[in-house]
Amino acid sequence: MANTPLTPGIAPSRLSAEDLARNFGDLHPPLDGHEAAVAADRCYFCYDAPCIAACPTEIDIPLFIRQIQADQPAAAAKTIFDQNILGGMCARVCPTETLCEEACVREAAEGEPVQIGRLQRYATDTMMAAGEHPFTRAAATGKRVAVVGAGPAGLACAHRLAMRGHDVVIYEAKPKPGGLNEYGIASYKTVEGFAQREVDWLLQIGGIEIRYEQALGRDVTLDALRDGHDAVFLGIGLPGAYGLDDAGHDGVRPAVEFIAELRQADDLSALAVGRRVVVVGGGMTAIDAAVQSKGLGADEVTVVYRRGKGRMPASAWEQDLAASRGVRFIHNAQPVATHGNGTVREIEFAYTEEDGPNLRPTGETFRLAADQVLLAIGQWLDEAPEGLERDGTTLSTQGAGRTSLDGVWAGGDCTHRGEDLTVTAVAQGRDAAEDIHATLMGEG
Amino acid sequence: MADLSTDFVGIKSPNPFWLASAPPTDKEYNVRRAFEAGWGGVVWKTLGLDPHVVNVNGPRYGVIHGADRRVLGLNNIELITDRPLETNLREIKTIKRDFPDRAMIVSLMVPCEEWAWKEILPKVEETGADAIELNFGCPHGMSERGMGSAVGQVPDYIEMVTRWCKQNTRMPVLVKLTPNITDIRYPARAAHRGGADAVSLINTISSITSVNLDTFSPEPSIDGKGSHGGYCGPAVKPIALNMVAEIARDPETRGLPISGIGGITTWRDAAEFMALGSGSVQVCTAAMTYGFGIIKELTAGLSRWMDEQGHERLSDVVGRAVPNVTDWQYLNLNYVTKAQIDQDLCIKCGRCYAACEDTSHQAIAIKEGRVFEVIDAECVACNLCVDVCPVEDCITMRVLEPGELDERTGRKVAAEYANWTTHPNNPSSQAAE
Ligand SMILES: Cc1cc2nc3c(=O)[nH]c(=O)nc-3n(C[C@H](O)[C@H](O)[C@H](O)COP(=O)(O)OP(=O)(O)OC[C@H]3O[C@@H](n4cnc5c(N)ncnc54)[C@H](O)[C@@H]3O)c2cc1C
Ligand SMILES: Cc1cc2nc3c(=O)[nH]c(=O)nc-3n(C[C@H](O)[C@H](O)[C@H](O)COP(=O)(O)O)c2cc1C
Ligand code: SF4
Numbered sequence: 001m002a003n004t005p006l007t008p009g010i011a012p013s014r015l016s017a018e019d020l021a022r023n024f025g026d027l028h029p030p031l032d033g034h035e036a037a038v039a040a041d042r043c044y045f046c047y048d049a050p051c052i053a054a055c056p057t058e059i060d061i062p063l064f065i066r067q068i069q070a071d072q073p074a075a076a077a078k079t080i081f082d083q084n085i086l087g088g089m090c091a092r093v094c095p096t097e098t099l100c101e102e103a104c105v106r107e108a109a110e111g112e113p114v115q116i117g118r119l120q121r122y123a124t125d126t127m128m129a130a131g132e133h134p135f136t137r138a139a140a141t142g143k144r145v146a147v148v149g150a151g152p153a154g155l156a157c158a159h160r161l162a163m164r165g166h167d168v169v170i171y172e173a174k175p176k177p178g179g180l181n182e183y184g185i186a187s188y189k190t191v192e193g194f195a196q197r198e199v200d201w202l203l204q205i206g207g208i209e210i211r212y213e214q215a216l217g218r219d220v221t222l223d224a225l226r227d228g229h230d231a232v233f234l235g236i237g238l239p240g241a242y243g244l245d246d247a248g249h250d251g252v253r254p255a256v257e258f259i260a261e262l263r264q265a266d267d268l269s270a271l272a273v274g275r276r277v278v279v280v281g282g283g284m285t286a287i288d289a290a291v292q293s294k295g296l297g298a299d300e301v302t303v304v305y306r307r308g309k310g311r312m313p314a315s316a317w318e319q320d321l322a323a324s325r326g327v328r329f330i331h332n333a334q335p336v337a338t339h340g341n342g343t344v345r346e347i348e349f350a351y352t353e354e355d356g357p358n359l360r361p362t363g364e365t366f367r368l369a370a371d372q373v374l375l376a377i378g379q380w381l382d383e384a385p386e387g388l389e390r391d392g393t394t395l396s397t398q399g400a401g402r403t404s405l406d407g408v409w410a411g412g413d414c415t416h417r418g419e420d421l422t423v424t425a426v427a428q429g430r431d432a433a434e435d436i437h438a439t440l441m442g443e444g
Numbered sequence: 445m446a447d448l449s450t451d452f453v454g455i456k457s458p459n460p461f462w463l464a465s466a467p468p469t470d471k472e473y474n475v476r477r478a479f480e481a482g483w484g485g486v487v488w489k490t491l492g493l494d495p496h497v498v499n500v501n502g503p504r505y506g507v508i509h510g511a512d513r514r515v516l517g518l519n520n521i522e523l524i525t526d527r528p529l530e531t532n533l534r535e536i537k538t539i540k541r542d543f544p545d546r547a548m549i550v551s552l553m554v555p556c557e558e559w560a561w562k563e564i565l566p567k568v569e570e571t572g573a574d575a576i577e578l579n580f581g582c583p584h585g586m587s588e589r590g591m592g593s594a595v596g597q598v599p600d601y602i603e604m605v606t607r608w609c610k611q612n613t614r615m616p617v618l619v620k621l622t623p624n625i626t627d628i629r630y631p632a633r634a635a636h637r638g639g640a641d642a643v644s645l646i647n648t649i650s651s652i653t654s655v656n657l658d659t660f661s662p663e664p665s666i667d668g669k670g671s672h673g674g675y676c677g678p679a680v681k682p683i684a685l686n687m688v689a690e691i692a693r694d695p696e697t698r699g700l701p702i703s704g705i706g707g708i709t710t711w712r713d714a715a716e717f718m719a720l721g722s723g724s725v726q727v728c729t730a731a732m733t734y735g736f737g738i739i740k741e742l743t744a745g746l747s748r749w750m751d752e753q754g755h756e757r758l759s760d761v762v763g764r765a766v767p768n769v770t771d772w773q774y775l776n777l778n779y780v781t782k783a784q785i786d787q788d789l790c791i792k793c794g795r796c797y798a799a800c801e802d803t804s805h806q807a808i809a810i811k812e813g814r815v816f817e818v819i820d821a822e823c824v825a826c827n828l829c830v831d832v833c834p835v836e837d838c839i840t841m842r843v844l845e846p847g848e849l850d851e852r853t854g855r856k857v858a859a860e861y862a863n864w865t866t867h868p869n870n871p872s873s874q875a876a877e
Contacts, residue, residue: 047794
């Protein structure tokens with residue numbers, strides 16, 4: 001081990017292999033059968049349960065938990081997958097504390113919700129480990145649908161279309177499927193190559209062909225896709241990341257890039273990280289960049305967010321996780337400039353005051369020492385496919401994801417609807433598929 | 445400090461908690477440790493004549509678990525002692541000598557012939573034991589040999605055997621009853637007629653705990669086959685309580701001392717058995733689940749409750765609830781209650797709504813924002829909502845005052861007591877007019 005957390009600059013192997021393994025191990029280890037039985041027993045099987053409405057994919061949560069109580073986790077998994085084919089990933093990455101578990105009546109009663117996410121993982125893991133895929137395809141319709149992007153939205157859409165009997169071709173810009181499941185989500189949430197295993201499992205339905213390294217706009221055009229298919233679904237996420245106006249220094253980069261590199265690394269000790277890392281932003285990306293920098297052995301990691309703590313898009317739970325891993329938070333400060341001689345050495349911030357939705361610099365500034373600055377201040381759709389109307393920086397849609405072009409649907413992060421979450425993308429992909437199905441079969 | 449010392453038909457023990465005849469009491473080693481832990485007495489594991497029986501060599505217990513593997517019910521296919529009679533007698537004698545202040549009751553099961561009892565009784569007497577308990581209860585294994593519940597199900601046999609014992613020993617005779625019978629009063633009356641000093645109940649209930657759905661064998665499975673066993677533990681307590689109460693209030697057996705058994709797990713269970721007429725209580729499954737250490741909770745709990753209530757000795761408690769056990773037709777029909785939901789405690793799970801709407805009287809309304817309210821005009825006061833509500837005291841029953849309007853019937857609540865025997869809908873009450 002050549003380096004330590006105190007080694008100056010950006011350096012690899014700051015920690016031992018054991019420390020790395022611990023820092024990047026499963027955040028919520030799976031429940032075993034007995035733990036699941038005990039956790040499931042806490043569910044009250046509420047009437048018209050509030051947790052269902054709080055889940056963007058509206059999984060029948062009391063039903064699946066009852067199926068765990070009744071010792072049939074695979075039946076529970078079927079209930080989950082009926083609504084959410086990426087129920088396995090969602091069980092790992094959903095911020096349940098702001099979704100189903102927030103709505104759980106036991107959260108209101110005792111501040112201790114039923115562990116819905118972990119129970120969902122128990123159920124889905126059981127079925128997936130058994131290699132069972134619970135869906136079959138309807139009789140072939142002879143229709144072909146193009147899906148652009150193999151992220152959660154595209155995969156959910158493709159699976160549902162295949163199930164309804166359509167043939168699907170997915171065009172994916174990257175060499176691997178999964179979207180941010182593969183390139184974005186924190187690695188301790190989805191260990192042991194789960195993203196790829198899940199895609200393999202999902203594809204067992206049949207009727208889905210994925211063409212890798214086929215980017216819309218580069219390798220294929222929307223016109224060509226519309227010509228060659230009966231419908232097109234766009235689930236391209238937000239490939240662009242915002243930068244700073246003044247960020248000409250080495251060591252300053254988008255957090256999503258750093259994270260993608262980390263997610264693709266075979267050997268974490270080969271990954272370089274700063275001794276002093278400053279993360280700018282307040283969402284999940286910021287938290288993940290900070291926690292994982294710390295996990296790689298950065299000595300000091302600071303997240304700087306331009307508004308107050310309560311306004312942070314990352315949930316309180318995520319913030320606490322970061323704090324518990326030794327990440328420091330500074331609120332109400334926005335970046336002004338980076339300083340250094342070629343390589344960044346400091347980053348300067350201005351304190352801000354909130355005035356309703358507006359932010360005002362107070363006039364006071366400060367500097368933080370930084371070897372590495374990770375920007376997590378949002379992603380955007382750098383260029384919309386030709387001819388599609390936008391709503392700000394995302395695609396505008398109507399109903400179940402109908403874009404301004406006939407026969408073209410969109411869902412997930414690339415649209416303006418809903419929170420940017422895996423589960424939202426799944427819901428939108430699924431619903432678009434049903435709408436496409438109804439349209440193609442002359443019912444819509 | 446309440447006085448827990450017990451004098452049950454002349455059998456003295458420092459507290460009313462005895463270990464029931466079962467594995468906890470089947471040898472010197474166990475009983476010595478039980479007494480050291482503080483148990484008031486034991487009913488020694490049932491003795492029989494030599495050659496002693498044998499047990500199966502595979503699993504003899506089945507179980508019903510709660511979600512956290514809490515033992516709710518236990519089932520067994522164990523027989524009476526599988527050790528030589530002489531060994532047991534020697535150990536009983538040693539223990540009684542070492543713990544003279546504890547109750548030593550010896551459970552017996554021999555063939556239904558007088559010579560057999562005449563043979564065994566003097567041997568037991570010789571150990572210095574305080575009393576005998578006739579095991580007419582075991583529902584499995586022994587009943588097929590014409591013993592245990594095979595005798596306990598025929599009141600005439602109970603009476604006959606009890607009489608033989610009374611004639612052949614000076615020791616008090618307890619008759620242990622089987623619950624595997626339609627009306628527990630008949631065997632109790634028979635024991636009483638035969639001269640029993642007391643009855644003890646219940647023994648275990650015939651049962652199959654579960655079926656293995658892979659092998660289709662009942663559990664516990666012995667080489668792919670199962671046999672009905674005897675059920676005990678917390679699950680059987682309500683059945684046992686009712687049987688105890690039936691005997692306590694039966695005019696023919698009223699006053700007959702009862703040793704209460706069946707699912708006693710905490711001091712509270714014991715207090716309830718005592719309130720329904722049990723002068724001592726016996727514990728088996730709770731000890732088999734948690735070990736002898738529970739005796740500290742049992743004695744401390746009973747004592748604390750008695751202190752809090754101002755009961756000085758057990759006789760202040762025993763039988764106190766018996767006068768309140770009555771027959772349905774004497775229940776006051778002018779006692780009108782309505783469910784009411786405490787909105788501050790409500791966590792909005794809606795279980796009361798599902799229960800009342802689907803299976804009761806459609807008397808709970810769900811309002812904007814998941815506010816659940818009782819509709820007095822529909823509520824029949826069945827109590828189901830109270831029972832299914834997960835929050836203690838969130839739904840309670842409010843008693844309507846005399847003169848108050850019962851919105852369901854449109855009638856004012858009458859102050860006086862009125863029951864079914866005089867109700868106009870009762871054909872026999874009309875016939876009497
Ligand atoms: C760092 C980070 C952490 C996150 N953590 C969480 C979390 O813990 N929980 C949670 O619920 N959400 C989290 N999210 C959000 C979540 O990952 C996204 O909301 C979700 O992945 C959106 O799915 P999508 O299918 O719309 O887009 P993406 O997952 O972005 O998938 C888009 C796919 O389209 C492909 N693509 C893009 N452009 C083209 C093109 N022109 N041609 C062909 N293919 C193209 C991409 O390569 C990609 O495969 C996180 C996001 C980030 C960035
Ligand atoms: C394994 C086992 C063996 C038993 N053996 C006897 C016995 O030999 N004689 C007897 O009278 N009762 C026997 N019983 C019944 C108990 O004494 C007791 O009546 C019954 O278990 C109910 O009490 P509980 O709910 O506290 O267990 C046995 C019970 C169990 C569980
Ligand atoms: S007491 Fe019975 S009838 Fe009345 S509200 Fe409750 S469940 Fe309904």
